[in-house]
Every structure is written in C-alpha cells, then in structure tokens.
Amino acid sequence: MAKIRFSALEELAHRKPLEVPKRRRVSEIFGCDVLTIEKMRQYLSIEAFKKLEKVMIEGGTIDRGLADQVAAAMKAWAVEKGATHYTHWFHPLNGATAEKHDGFIDLQKNGSMIEAFDGRMLVQQEPDASSFPNGGIRNTFEARGYTAWDPGSPAFINNNTLCIPTVFVAYTGEALDYKTPMLKALALIDKAAVGICQYFDKDVEKVTATLGWEQEYFLVDEALFNARPDLKLCGRTLMGHSAAKDQQLEDHYFGAIPERVNAFMDELEYECHRLGIPAKTRHNECAPNQFELAPIFEEANLAVDHNQLLMSTMKRIAKHHKFRVLLHEKPYKGINGSGKHNNWSLLTDTGVNLLSPGKNPKSNMQFLVFLVATTKAVLEQEALFKACIVSLGNERRLGGDEAPPVIMSVFLGQQLDSILDEIEQKVSSKKMSPDEKTELKLNVGKIPEIMRDNTDRNRTSPFAFTGNRFEFRAVGASANCGAAMIVLNTAVAEQLIAFKKEADALIDRGVKKDEAIFQVLRKYIIACKKIRFEGNGYSKEWQEEAQRRGLSVDSDCVGALKAYLAPKARKLFVENGIFTERELEARFEIKNEIYLKKLQIESRVLGDLALNHIIPTAITYQNTLIENVKGLKEILPDVYNEVGEVQLKAIKEISTHIKEIRTLVDEMTEARKVANNSISNEVERAQVYSATVLPYLDKIRYHIDKLELLVDDEIWPLPKYRELLFFK
Numbered sequence: 001m002a003k004i005r006f007s008a009l010e011e012l013a014h015r016k017p018l019e020v021p022k023r024r025r026v027s028e029i030f031g032c033d034v035l036t037i038e039k040m041r042q043y044l045s046i047e048a049f050k051k052l053e054k055v056m057i058e059g060g061t062i063d064r065g066l067a068d069q070v071a072a073a074m075k076a077w078a079v080e081k082g083a084t085h086y087t088h089w090f091h092p093l094n095g096a097t098a099e100k101h102d103g104f105i106d107l108q109k110n111g112s113m114i115e116a117f118d119g120r121m122l123v124q125q126e127p128d129a130s131s132f133p134n135g136g137i138r139n140t141f142e143a144r145g146y147t148a149w150d151p152g153s154p155a156f157i158n159n160n161t162l163c164i165p166t167v168f169v170a171y172t173g174e175a176l177d178y179k180t181p182m183l184k185a186l187a188l189i190d191k192a193a194v195g196i197c198q199y200f201d202k203d204v205e206k207v208t209a210t211l212g213w214e215q216e217y218f219l220v221d222e223a224l225f226n227a228r229p230d231l232k233l234c235g236r237t238l239m240g241h242s243a244a245k246d247q248q249l250e251d252h253y254f255g256a257i258p259e260r261v262n263a264f265m266d267e268l269e270y271e272c273h274r275l276g277i278p279a280k281t282r283h284n285e286c287a288p289n290q291f292e293l294a295p296i297f298e299e300a301n302l303a304v305d306h307n308q309l310l311m312s313t314m315k316r317i318a319k320h321h322k323f324r325v326l327l328h329e330k331p332y333k334g335i336n337g338s339g340k341h342n343n344w345s346l347l348t349d350t351g352v353n354l355l356s357p358g359k360n361p362k363s364n365m366q367f368l369v370f371l372v373a374t375t376k377a378v379l380e381q382e383a384l385f386k387a388c389i390v391s392l393g394n395e396r397r398l399g400g401d402e403a404p405p406v407i408m409s410v411f412l413g414q415q416l417d418s419i420l421d422e423i424e425q426k427v428s429s430k431k432m433s434p435d436e437k438t439e440l441k442l443n444v445g446k447i448p449e450i451m452r453d454n455t456d457r458n459r460t461s462p463f464a465f466t467g468n469r470f471e472f473r474a475v476g477a478s479a480n481c482g483a484a485m486i487v488l489n490t491a492v493a494e495q496l497i498a499f500k501k502e503a504d505a506l507i508d509r510g511v512k513k514d515e516a517i518f519q520v521l522r523k524y525i526i527a528c529k530k531i532r533f534e535g536n537g538y539s540k541e542w543q544e545e546a547q548r549r550g551l552s553v554d555s556d557c558v559g560a561l562k563a564y565l566a567p568k569a570r571k572l573f574v575e576n577g578i579f580t581e582r583e584l585e586a587r588f589e590i591k592n593e594i595y596l597k598k599l600q601i602e603s604r605v606l607g608d609l610a611l612n613h614i615i616p617t618a619i620t621y622q623n624t625l626i627e628n629v630k631g632l633k634e635i636l637p638d639v640y641n642e643v644g645e646v647q648l649k650a651i652k653e654i655s656t657h658i659k660e661i662r663t664l665v666d667e668m669t670e671a672r673k674v675a676n677n678s679i680s681n682e683v684e685r686a687q688v689y690s691a692t693v694l695p696y697l698d699k700i701r702y703h704i705d706k707l708e709l710l711v712d713d714e715i716w717p718l719p720k721y722r723e724l725l726f727f728k
C-alpha cells in the first residue's frame with residue numbers, strides 16, 4: 001500500500017497545468033449545445049412553433065402530431081451537430097442523473113439504415129423503475145416506470161447525445177423523481193403568489209420562482225484519490241490526522257487560484273456556457289483545495305437541471321486535469337465542509353422581484369407580505385425544512401466548522417427587524433386613523449433607504465435574507481436542489497394562500513384593503529418571532545435559546561426524516577396535490593434506505609482499511625521497534641531500558657491502539673450483524689444503524705489517527721491530509 005502512496009506522490013510532483021486554450025467569446029458560444037425555443041423556430045412551422053411555445057411557457061401537454069414535428073426538429077438539429085444518440089435525462093431519487101442512450105437508427109426492410117426519432121420516442125421512454133430507488137412502489141404495483149418530456153427545460157447535446165429533460169414516474173402514476181413534485185410546487189407558488197400580487201398590481205399574471213445555487217466542492221489529485229479507498233468508495237476520508245496547517249491562516253479563501261485548478265475551471269466554464277449554464281463566479285473557498293462556482297440565477301426548474309448537469313460535467317472535466325471532484329458535504333474532518341446555498345426569490349411577469357424592496361409604500365407592502373410569508377413558512381414547516389436537507393454526509397457538515405447549525409431559524413437583518421417591530425406596535429385590529437395610516441405607509445416607504453447600507457450578512461444562519469432574496473444555506477453540496485425547492489415553494493405557497501384567505505375575510509367584513517393587509521401582516525409578524533434569530537447561530541447560547549423557544553435542536557438526521565410522515569407534512573403536501581400519501585411514504589423510505597446503505601458502506605470500508613491496511617502497517621513498524629530494542633539489549637544489557645525508553649513506550653502505545661481498533665471493529669461488525677439479522681424493515685434498520693453503528697466510525701478513527709502520528713511515515717499506506725489538501 002505504501003508503495004501506492006509514494007508513487008502517487010511521485011506522480012504528483014511531475015504534474016503540469018494543462019494549457020488554457022484561447023476560446024471564442026462567451027457571447028458566441030453560450031448555449032450552442034442547447035436547443036432553445038428560438039432555435040426551434042427555424043425547424044418548425046409557424047403554427048407548430050406557436051403551440052410549442054405556449055406549452056413551454058405556460059405548461060401543459062402536447063399532442064402526438066405536435067410531438068412528431070418537434071421530434072423531427074430535434075433530430076434535424078441534433079444530427080446536424082453530430083449527435084448520434086438520444087436519451088431521456090432525469091433525476092431519480094438516488095440524487096444522480098440517469099440516462100439510457102438509444103441510437104438515432106432504424107433498420108429498413110431493404111436492410112438500409114436511417115436516422116429515426118419520432119414523437120413517441122420524444123414524449124415517452126420506459127426505464128425499469130425497479131433499478132432506481134422507489135420506496136417499495138414497485139413491490140405493491142408494477143415494476144415499470146416511464147419518463148415523459150418536460151418542455152419547460154430545453155433539450156441539449158452532451159457527449160454526442162441529445163438529452164431530453166424528463167420527469168420519471170411509476171406506471172401507476174407515482175413520482176419517482178425530484179422534478180415531478182417540484183413542477184407541481186412551482187405551479188402552486190405561481191398561483192398563490194399571483195393571488196397576493198393582485199392586491200397591488202392587476203397586471204401580474206405569472207410569478208416564477210428563481211434559484212441561484214452556489215456550488216462548493218473540493219478537488220483532489222487523481223493519483224492520491226486512487227490511493228485512498230475511502231475517498232473512492234465513500235467520497236470522504238474515514239481517517240487521517242489533521243495537517244499541521246490547514247485553514248487557520250485563512251490564506252486560501254479568495255486567494256489566487258492555483259494554475260492547475262484555473263485550467264480546470266476554464267474548461268468547466270466553457271462547457272457550462274456551451275450547455276447554457278450561466279456560470280459566473282469562481283473562487284477559492286475557505287478550506288484548502290476547496291472552491292466554489294456560482295451561476296447567474298434562473299427559473300428554478302431550469303436552475304435545478306443546470307445544477308445536476310454541472311455536477312456531472314465537473315466530474316467529467318476534472319479527469320482531463322487529473323483531478324477528482326469531491327461533492328461530499330464533509331470530505332475532511334476538522335476543516336470546512338461543502339454546502340450549496342440555494343438563493344431563492346420570486347419574480348413577476350412584469351419584472352418585479354417580490355423579495356426586493358420597492359420604490360413606493362405600495363410595493364414595499366407587497367415586499368413585506370412575501371418576506372413575512374416566507375419567514376412564517378420556515379416556522380410552520382420547520383421540521384420539513386430540516387428533513388429536506390439532511391443526509392449522512394450533511395449530518396457531518398452541519399453544526400461545525402462554519403456550517404449552519406441543524407436548528408432552523410430565519411435571519412432578516414436588524415433594519416428589517418425594526419420595521420417589523422414597528423408594524424407590530426403601530427397596527428391594531430381597531431380602525432386606523434388616516435394619520436396613523438399615512439405615517440405607517442411613509443415608514444414602510446422608507447425601507448429601500450434604510451436597507452441601502454444593509455451590509456448585514458449573518459453567515460451563521462441556515463436561512464437568511466440577503467437584500468433581495470433568501471438564502472437557504474443548509475443544503476448539502478451533493479444534494480439535488482429539487483428536494484429543498486419542493487419544500488420551500490410549497491411551504492411559502494401555503495402561507496400566501498392562508499394570508500390571502502385571512503385578508504379577504506377582513507375585506508369582506510368591510511375593512512379597507514390596505515388595513516386588512518396590515519392587520520394580517522401584524523398577526524404573521526407576531527407568530528414569526530419564534531423562528532427569527534439575528535445572533536450567532538454557531539454559539540452555545542443559541543442552542544439553549546432555541547431549545548427554550550421549542551425549536552427542534554436535535555442533530556439526529558435520520559430521526560429528522562420522520563417529518564415527511566408527520567400530519568403537518570401530509571396536510572401540506574397531500575392537500576396541495578404535491579405528493580400523495582403513498583409518494584410521501586416512498587420518499588421517506590428511500591431517504592432512510594440511502595442513509596442506511598451509505599452508512600453500511602462506510603462501516604465496511606473502515607473495517608477493511610483498519611484490519612487489512614492499518615493494523616498490519618502498525619505491526620510492521622512495531623516489529624522494527626522490537627528489533628531495535630532487542631539490539632539495544634544485546635549491546636547494552638544493563639541500560640537498554642533507559643536508552644530504549646521511547647521505543648518501549650511506542651511499542652506499548654501501538655499495542656494499545658491495535659487492540660482498541662481490533663475490538664472496536666469487531667463490535668461494529670457485530671452491531672451491523674445484529675441490526676441486519678433482527679430488523680427486516682429498512683427504515684427501522686436505518687435508525688438502529690444510526691444509533692449503534694455510526695458511533696464506531698469516529699471511535700475507530702481516533703485510534704487510527706493516533707497511529708498515523710506514531711508510525712514511520714515511510715510505511716504509512718494512505719496519503720495524509722497535508723498531501724491531499726495542498727497541491728504543488
């Protein structure tokens with residue numbers, strides 16, 4: 001093993017950055033591999049184009065005749081660009097993207113081959129649902145599933161293959177992906193938000209949720225990665241003593257981007273731009289070898305597709321540069337992990353960002369309704385906001401090393417806080433005098449001014465208002481943003497619907513519209529106090545304070561998943577038509593299953609590394625020490641004890657660690673066995689694994705990391721943190 005480590009280090013010493021080629025201007029290549037609606041125009045009749053455009057913008061289904069025309073257009077464009085295959089491209093619940101390529105070929109009776117692709121192939125494909133996580137849906141019903149085109153997201157060419165974004169559902173209709181329920185949630189918030197906008201501006205007919213994700217990731221050299229079975233199989237280091245220096249000096253963040261990385265980023269961005277992903281920002285993140293890429297925000301469905309596409313593109317391009325991308329939320333212990341901040345807002349078809357303070361009292365009132373409704377959504381569905389972001393990986397990240405805590409709270413900033421306080425004090429259920437109203441409106445009108453110098457950016461909050469959007473920061477780096485977007489948009493829609501219902505009831509009773517809105521606002525502001533927190537989310541005091549407030553402070557992630565089955569979640573999702581009961585149960589089961597399987601893999605890999613790599617290495621070194629002491633005894637029989645004191649101590653220490661590792665690995669294996677043999681239900685087994693297997697991972701690691709400090713560097717088999725975290 002040590003051989004692999006040293007040959008990897010040798011290889012690393014000779015790495016050269018790839019040359020950055022001169023590229024065409026971004027304005028020339030942006031979206032060149034995407035079949036945008038504009039390009040479709042060239043391939044379709046005017047009538048077909050109009051019909052398609054309507055579906056692409058407003059949603060709905062397309063008939064077979066139109067599908068055939070669109071398919072012919074897609075084929076013509078794709079084949080012209082050299083594509084040979086097509087695939088439906090979807091997001092199954094394993095978190096990855098899935099594709100099954102079919103050639104554009106059809107054999108004719110006379111034996112000749114033609115390029116074929118028709119409406120039937122465009123609209124539907126039939127992958128086997130049982131090969132993807134389905135939460136038992138296949139056991140109860142049929143194994144088959146089908147994918148159906150999502151015209152809201154344009155087709156694109158990747159690796160000579162025409163990729164058609166699709167939803168993925170079971171034959172019985174249950175969703176087996178993130179996109180299906182997300183599209184429903186986005187339609188719901190559109191309707192709910194338009195309802196509120198109508199109070200302020202009759203012209204608003206459509207509201208779109210916008211998403212700008214910030215993707216954090218680590219890069220590691222390929223040779224070192226290959227010498228670390230834990231990185232290869234689990235995506236994170238299961239062992240490794242901290243390097244003497246990592247991020248203490250804060251010298252990586254925003255520092256000069258290393259040359260090899262720069263070449264990688266250049267190629268990645270070039271690919272992104274070709275694929276229509278508006279990648280804009282790149283920089284070094286806090287931890288050594290940690291980086292970030294952020295795009296310009298887009299409509300949420302498209303943004304989620306683009307993030308999924310980015311993650312797979314990154315992995316592909318990294319290999320050209322002899323890197324591997326780590327999207328795990330916590331690849332290295334003791335330094336920052338990786339998140340994916342989800343910047344989210346709502347945009348009207350009249351071009352107004354509903355979470356941006358407006359120009360006059362009226363638009364500011366509208367802004368306040370959306371601000372407060374979003375805050376109340378987090379309060380009411382606190383448990384779901386947590387459930388949608390937890391995973392085995394994120395469990396390690398949250399609550400440590402500059403990651404937001406597992407406690408949900410909303411940060412609004414001091415200026416907004418005081419405006420909300422003022423509304424609370426000044427509005428009452430009694431009729432307001434014209435003067436009172438004018439004063440209140442005047443103050444509301446001052447919001448943009450007050451917020452102009454709002455540099456208040458609380459980095460410790462899991463859900464923060466950042467001037468013109470909310471930032472959901474607890475989302476993990478490897479996650480499909482869809483999970484968070486489903487909960488966020490549905491929960492906010494629920495509040496907007498309820499808000500309108502209450503305001504309308506007051507208006508029906510004769511209360512003036514603006515007064516009615518102020519009254520409901522006040523009620524919501526008061527209700528939200530529990531979830532609003534401006535202080536340091538990392539602090540111990542917040543833990544205690546949150547507990548006093550009755551917020552969930554539990555850091556047990558697998559336990560948090562239960563929120564999917566709570567009556568509140570059922571009410572939210574089922575009544576609003578986002579999930580059926582069966583779909584919710586399936587999702588819950590799948591999340592537990594993935595947690596369980598990943599933990600099982602980690603535990604097995606650790607057991608293997610500990611017994612077959614670490615212990616033998618420790619024994620080899622111990623034998624060297626024993627030989628040394630024996631030699632000392634031979635030549636210095638009277639004083640060998642004294643002279644060999646350090647060696648003797650090390651021999652004993654090594655023995656202790658070896659013994660502990662052996663015992664703990666045996667106990668961990670036994671814990672797995674007990675859980676596997678006694679519990680057939682995977683949900684229950686996941687909970688038991690979390691309680692009985694998970695704790696061993698850190699316990700075993702402790703002793704291995706101690707051995708790393710004791711054993712001769714020359715024979716240590718695994719690349720060390722200082723090697724993994726710093727390039728030459």
Ligand code: ADP
Pocket residue numbers: 210211212213214281294295296297298343344345346353468469
């Ligand atoms: P920071 O690191 O300071 O949070 P970045 O520039 O890295 O800022 O990322 C901000 C992200 O927020 C970008 O992806 C940006 O496009 C996105 N964003 C800005 N305005 C909106 C909006 N109205 N809706 C959704 N996302 C937005």
Ligand code: MG
Pocket residue numbers: 214292294
């Ligand atoms: Mg950022």
